[in-house]
Amino acid sequence: MSEQAAATTEERIEKLQGLGCARKRVEDARFTQGKGNYVDDIKLPGMVFGDFVRSPYGHARIEGIDKDAALAVPGVLAVLTAEDLKPLNLHYMPTLAGDVQAVLADEKVLFQGQEVAFVIAEDRYAAADGVELVEVEYEALPALTDANRSMDEDAPVLREDIADKTEGAHGARRHPNHIFTWEAGDRAAAEQALASAEVVAEELVVYQRVHPCPLETCGCVASMDKVNGKLTIWGTFQAPHAVRTVASLITNIPEHNIRIVSPDIGGGFGNKVGVYPGYICAAVASIVLGRPVKWIEDRMENLSATAFARDYHMSGKIAATRDGRITGLRCHVLADHGAFDACADPSKFPAGFFNICTGSYDIPSAHVEVDGVYTNKAPGGVAYRCSFRVTEASYFIERMVDVLARKLDMDPAELRRRNLIAKDRFPYTSALGWEYDSGDYHAALDKALAAVDYPALRAGQKAGREAFERGETRTLTGIGVAFFTEIVGAGPVKNCDILGLGMFDSCEIRIHPTGSAIARLGTISQGQGHATTFAQILASEIGIPADRITVEEGDTDTAPYGLGTYGSRSTPVAGAATAMAGRKIRAKAQMIAAYLLEVHEDDLEWDADRFQVKGNPERVKTMAEIAFAAYNQAIPGIEPGLEAVSYYDPPNMTYPFGAYVCVVDVDVDTGVTDVRRFYALDDCGTRINPMIIEGQVHGGLTEALAIAMGQEIAYDETGNVYGGSLLDFFLPTAVETPTWETDFTTTPSPHHPIGAKGVGESPNVGGVSAFSNAVNDAFAHLGLTHAQMPHDHWRVWETAERLGLHG
Amino acid sequence: MTHMHVNLKVNGREVEVRAEPRTLLIHLLREHLDLTGPHIGCDTGHCGACTVDLDGRSVKSCMVFAAQVQGAEVTTIEGIAGDGGAPHPLQEAFREHHGLQCGYCTPGMIVRAWRLLEENPDPDEEAIRYGISGNLCRCTGYQNIVKAIRAAADEMNAARETEQ
Numbered sequence: 014m015s016e017q018a019a020a021t022t023e024e025r026i027e028k029l030q031g032l033g034c035a036r037k038r039v040e041d042a043r044f045t046q047g048k049g050n051y052v053d054d055i056k057l058p059g060m061v062f063g064d065f066v067r068s069p070y071g072h073a074r075i076e077g078i079d080k081d082a083a084l085a086v087p088g089v090l091a092v093l094t095a096e097d098l099k100p101l102n103l104h105y106m107p108t109l110a111g112d113v114q115a116v117l118a119d120e121k122v123l124f125q126g127q128e129v130a131f132v133i134a135e136d137r138y139a140a141a142d143g144v145e146l147v148e149v150e151y152e153a154l155p156a157l158t159d160a161n162r163s164m165d166e167d168a169p170v171l172r173e174d175i176a177d178k179t180e181g182a183h184g185a186r187r188h189p190n191h192i193f194t195w196e197a198g199d200r201a202a203a204e205q206a207l208a209s210a211e212v213v214a215e216e217l218v219v220y221q222r223v224h225p226c227p228l229e230t231c232g233c234v235a236s237m238d239k240v241n242g243k244l245t246i247w248g249t250f251q252a253p254h255a256v257r258t259v260a261s262l263i264t265n266i267p268e269h270n271i272r273i274v275s276p277d278i279g280g281g282f283g284n285k286v287g288v289y290p291g292y293i294c295a296a297v298a299s300i301v302l303g304r305p306v307k308w309i310e311d312r313m314e315n316l317s318a319t320a321f322a323r324d325y326h327m328s329g330k331i332a333a334t335r336d337g338r339i340t341g342l343r344c345h346v347l348a349d350h351g352a353f354d355a356c357a358d359p360s361k362f363p364a365g366f367f368n369i370c371t372g373s374y375d376i377p378s379a380h381v382e383v384d385g386v387y388t389n390k391a392p393g394g395v396a397y398r399c400s401f402r403v404t405e406a407s408y409f410i411e412r413m414v415d416v417l418a419r420k421l422d423m424d425p426a427e428l429r430r431r432n433l434i435a436k437d438r439f440p441y442t443s444a445l446g447w448e449y450d451s452g453d454y455h456a457a458l459d460k461a462l463a464a465v466d467y468p469a470l471r472a473g474q475k476a477g478r479e480a481f482e483r484g485e486t487r488t489l490t491g492i493g494v495a496f497f498t499e500i501v502g503a504g505p506v507k508n509c510d511i512l513g514l515g516m517f518d519s520c521e522i523r524i525h526p527t528g529s530a531i532a533r534l535g536t537i538s539q540g541q542g543h544a545t546t547f548a549q550i551l552a553s554e555i556g557i558p559a560d561r562i563t564v565e566e567g568d569t570d571t572a573p574y575g576l577g578t579y580g581s582r583s584t585p586v587a588g589a590a591t592a593m594a595g596r597k598i599r600a601k602a603q604m605i606a607a608y609l610l611e612v613h614e615d616d617l618e619w620d621a622d623r624f625q626v627k628g629n630p631e632r633v634k635t636m637a638e639i640a641f642a643a644y645n646q647a648i649p650g651i652e653p654g655l656e657a658v659s660y661y662d663p664p665n666m667t668y669p670f671g672a673y674v675c676v677v678d679v680d681v682d683t684g685v686t687d688v689r690r691f692y693a694l695d696d697c698g699t700r701i702n703p704m705i706i707e708g709q710v711h712g713g714l715t716e717a718l719a720i721a722m723g724q725e726i727a728y729d730e731t732g733n734v735y736g737g738s739l740l741d742f743f744l745p746t747a748v749e750t751p752t753w754e755t756d757f758t759t760t761p762s763p764h765h766p767i768g769a770k771g772v773g774e775s776p777n778v779g780g781v782s783a784f785s786n787a788v789n790d791a792f793a794h795l796g797l798t799h800a801q802m803p804h805d806h807w808r809v810w811e812t813a814e815r816l817g818l819h820g
Numbered sequence: 821m822t823h824m825h826v827n828l829k830v831n832g833r834e835v836e837v838r839a840e841p842r843t844l845l846i847h848l849l850r851e852h853l854d855l856t857g858p859h860i861g862c863d864t865g866h867c868g869a870c871t872v873d874l875d876g877r878s879v880k881s882c883m884v885f886a887a888q889v890q891g892a893e894v895t896t897i898e899g900i901a902g903d904g905g906a907p908h909p910l911q912e913a914f915r916e917h918h919g920l921q922c923g924y925c926t927p928g929m930i931v932r933a934w935r936l937l938e939e940n941p942d943p944d945e946e947a948i949r950y951g952i953s954g955n956l957c958r959c960t961g962y963q964n965i966v967k968a969i970r971a972a973a974d975e976m977n978a979a980r981e982t983e984q
C-alpha cells in the first residue's frame with residue numbers, strides 16, 4: 014500500500030487545509046514585501062494624470078470658467094468642463110439609487126468639493142498647477158445643511174435639474190428637496206400598540222454622517238485602445254462587473270469592448286461601491302487624448318466628496334408592558350442624502366434593509382417610515398462596513414432598548430433576555446417582513462454575560478458610583494450591552510437588484526490534469542482574504558489541497574459575472590456558488606471514478622479527497638487521478654475535461670448575530686473615555702477560517718470604536734465641510750485601540766450550502782451600539798437617557814457639565 | 821519648474837534622479853525609481869503609509885522634498901529582506917500572525933517596526949503601540965500587528981543570541 018493510501022481520512026483532511034482551518038493567507042507574501050499591485054502602482058507607457066478643480070462653495074451658481082491660464086502651464090494638455098461633456102451626454106451620470114449626479118458641475122455647484130473641471134497633464138505636479146489656475150467665477154447662494162429644514166416652504170431649491178419632477182425613482186416627491194418616502198410594517202397596529210401600552214419610551218437617535226475612509230483612496234487608470242476600440246479601466250471597484258455594465262449603458266460602448274479590472278484594493282468598506290466622476294472623466298480624457306489617464310483622489314477629496322455613510326435622524330417610540338415585554342415599535346427617519354441620491358442600495362430598497370430595525374427581539378407590531386431629502390452636502394449613503402443601512406437600524410433599536418430599560422428601571426441585559434427571539438421560533442418572520450434563518454440568541458447572550466461576569470461588573474460599577482459620590486474618584490464606569498442581528502448576503506434576485514442587475518454571484522472552476530485548480534469569482538477581495546478562504550471551501554468540496562487552488566477575481570474579461578463584494582455578501586453568495594460549483598465537479602468526478610473502478614456510481618462513496626468502493630477501502634481513485642483521466646482517457650459517454658460554473662441565487666439572506674459587552678471608564682473632568690474591556694461574541698454560522706474571522710472582528714470593532722467615539726463629517730451653515738482631513742477625522746491609532754476579546758457560537762445557516770453566514774461587518778454593526786450604550790450607561794444613574802454620538806472628549810465633557818458634575 | 825539632480829542611496833544602491841526640487845520623496849521613490857512598496861494614504865503626514873527609513877530614522881516620505889535628500893540613505897520595504905531575498909523576520913511574523921488584511925499600510929508599518937526594533941530590541945506591548953502610533957491601519961485593529969512585532973523581536977533576539 015502506498016504511503017498516501019495509508020494516511021487516515023483525518024490526516025488527509027488536515028492536508029487539504031479546508032473548512033475550519035486557520036490557514037495562513039496566500040496574499041501575504043506579496044503584501045509584506047511591498048509587491049502588491051494597487052491602482053496607483055500601475056504605470057503605462059504615455060500615461061497622463063487628471064486632477065479636479067473643486068467647488069469652494071456649498072451652494073453657488075457658476076458664472077463662468079476661464080481655462081486659459083491653466084492651459085498655458087507647461088505640461089497641461091486639456092481642461093474638461095460640463096460644456097465639453099454635454100455633446101457626449103456625459104455631464105450627468107446615473108446613480109445607483111435611480112437619481113442622476115453631475116459628473117462636472119453644470120451651472121450650479123451643490124456641495125463643497127464638488128467636481129467643476131478636470132485638468133489633464135503630463136504629470137501630477139503639472140496637473141495640480143493647472144488646477145490652481147482654472148478661474149471659476151461663482152455667485153454664492155444660500156446653503157442648506159440642516160436636513161430638518163430641507164422641506165421647509167422657504168428652503169432654497171437645490172436640484173433645479175429635477176425641480177419640477179413630482180415622481181422620483183421611489184414614488185411621489187412632495188417638495189423639490191424631497192427624494193422619497195418609504196415605509197414598511199403595519200402603521201395601524203403599531204399605533205394601537207403604542208396607544209394601549211403600559212409604558213412608552215421615546216427618543217431621537219441621530220447617527221451622524223461618517224466616512225468609510227479606507228487607507229487607499231479611490232482612483233483609476235483608463236486606457237482607450239483606439240486600434241481595437243477597447244476601453245480598459247483599472248480601478249478601485251468593489252463591483253467590477255456592475256461597473257462594466259453601467260459604463261456600457263452610459264457610453265454606448267458595447268460591453269465586450271469594455272474591460273474592468275480591480276487590482277489589489279487597499280480596503281473598501283463601502284467606499285468603493287459607487288461610480289464617481291473621476292472614473293468618467295478619466296475615461297473620457299483617455300478617449301479624447303488617446304493616452305492612458307490616471308486619476309487618484311487625495312485624502313481630502315476622498316473624505317469630502319466620495320461616499321459618506323449614515324446621516325440618519327431616527328425618531329423612535331417603543332411600547333412595553335411594565336414587566337418588560339416589548340409590544341410595539343415605531344420609527345421615523347429623516348435621511349440626509351446630500352446633493353444627489355447616490356445611495357448604494359438594492360433598487361427596491363431606498364432605505365436599504367433599515368426594516369431590520371426590530372433587531373433581535375420578538376416585537377409583535379412595528380412600523381417604519383423614511384423620508385430621504387437633499388442638502389448641500391456630498392452624495393453617498395454607502396453601507397460603511399455593513400449591509401445596507403443595517404448599522405443604523407441596529408444602533409436605533411439597541412439605543413431604544415436601553416432607553417426603555419431606564420424607563421422601566423430594569424437591567425438592560427435582562428430586558429434584552431426577556432425579548433430576544435426564542436430558539437424554537439426560527440425561521441422567524443419579523444413584524445417588518447424579514448425571515449430570520451436561524452439563531453440561538455439566548456445561548457449567545459448567556460455565554461457573553463458569563464464570560465465577562467456581568468453581575469460582578471455591575472457590582473463594581475455600583476461601588477464606583479458610591480466612591481464617586483463620596484468624592485474619592487472622578488471616574489464613572491459604564492457597561493454597554495448590545496445584541497445585534499445582521500442581514501447580509503444580498504440577495505435573492507426576486508427582490509434584490511442594483512439598477513436591474515440581479516444580485517446573484519458566481520464561481521467558475523477549472524481542474525488541471527495534474528490535480529490542481531483555478532477558481533474565478535464575481536466578487537473582489539479588499540483585504541478579506543478571498544484567495545485564501547474560497548480555496549478552503551473548495552478544498553473541502555473537491556478534495557484538492559487549498560495550496561493547489563488559485564483563486565482569481567476582479568477581471569471582467571475572465572471572471573464570471575457577479576455583483577461584487579460589499580454587504581458581507583461574498584461568503585453567503587459567492588461562497589455558496591463556490592461550494593455548488595465544487596459539487597458539480599465532484600458529481601462528474603464520481604462518474605469518471607465509477608468508470609475507472611468498473612463499478613456503478615452508487616457503489617462509490619466520497620472520502621475527503623477520493624472516491625472509494627463502498628466496503629472496500631483498497632479500491633479508490635483520488636481526485637488527482639480522476640482529473641488526469643478526465644483529460645487523458647477516452648471515457649465513453651463522458652466529455653473530456655473537468656470544469657464547472659455555478660451562478661448562485663440565494664433563497665434567502667443570512668442573519669449573523671452576536672452579543673457584545675463593553676466596559677468604559679469615563680473621566681468626567683476631561684471627557685476622556687478609556688475602554689477597559691471589550692468582549693465580542695459572534696455567530697456567523699459555519700466558520701471557514703477562524704484566524705481570518707478573528708481578524709475581521711478586530712478590524713470591525715476598531716472601526717466601530719472610531720465611529721462611536723469620534724468620527725463625524727460635519728458642515729457649518731454656509732456649507733463648509735468639517736472633518737475633511739485626517740487632522741479632523743478620527744482614525745484610531747494603536748494607542749487608542751484596546752485589546753479585543755473574541756468568542757463565538759456556531760448556528761449554521763440552514764439554507765446556505767455550507768452553513769456560512771458572513772462576518773466582516775457584524776463587529777461594526779454590533780460594536781457601535783455597545784460603545785454608545787456603555788458611555789450612556791456611565792451617566793444613567795444621574796438621569797441621562799441618551800447622548801448623541803460621537804462620544805468624543807468634548808461631548809462627553811459637555812454631558813458631564815450638563816449633569817452638573819463640574820460643581 | 822527647474823529640475824535638479826539628486827544623488828542618494830536607496831536600499832544600498834547609489835542612484836541619481838533628475839527631478840523638480842519640490843518633488844515629494846514618496847513620488848521620487850514610487851514614480852522615478854519604481855519602488856511602489858511605500859504607499860500614499862493621505863499626503864498630509866497623518867497616515868504613515870508612506871513611511872521609509874531616512875538616515876536611520878523613520879520618516880513619512882510625503883513630508884520630505886527631493887531637495888532634502890541629497891546624499892541621504894533611504895531604506896524602503898523593498899530593501900529589508902535578508903540575503904538572497906529571504907523574508908525578514910518581521911515580514912514572516914506579519915504573515916504568521918495575520919498582521920495584515922488589505923496590505924496597504926503594511927510596507928510602512930513593517931519599515932517603521934524595523935526601525936523600532938533597532939531602537940528598542942525588546943519592546944513591551946505599550947512600547948510597540950506607541951512606537952507604531954504614527955502608522956494608521958484601517959483593517960486589522962492593530963492587535964495582530966502588535967503580536968507580530970513582538971514575535972519578530974523574540975525571533976531576532978534568539979537569532980542574535982545563537983550568533984554570539
Ligand code: FES
Pocket residue numbers: 859860861862863864865866867868869870871880881882883
Ligand atoms: S501618505 Fe504620508 S503620511 Fe499619509
Ligand code: FES
Pocket residue numbers: 228279280540919920921922923924925926956957958959960
Ligand atoms: S491592512 Fe489594510 S490598512 Fe492595514
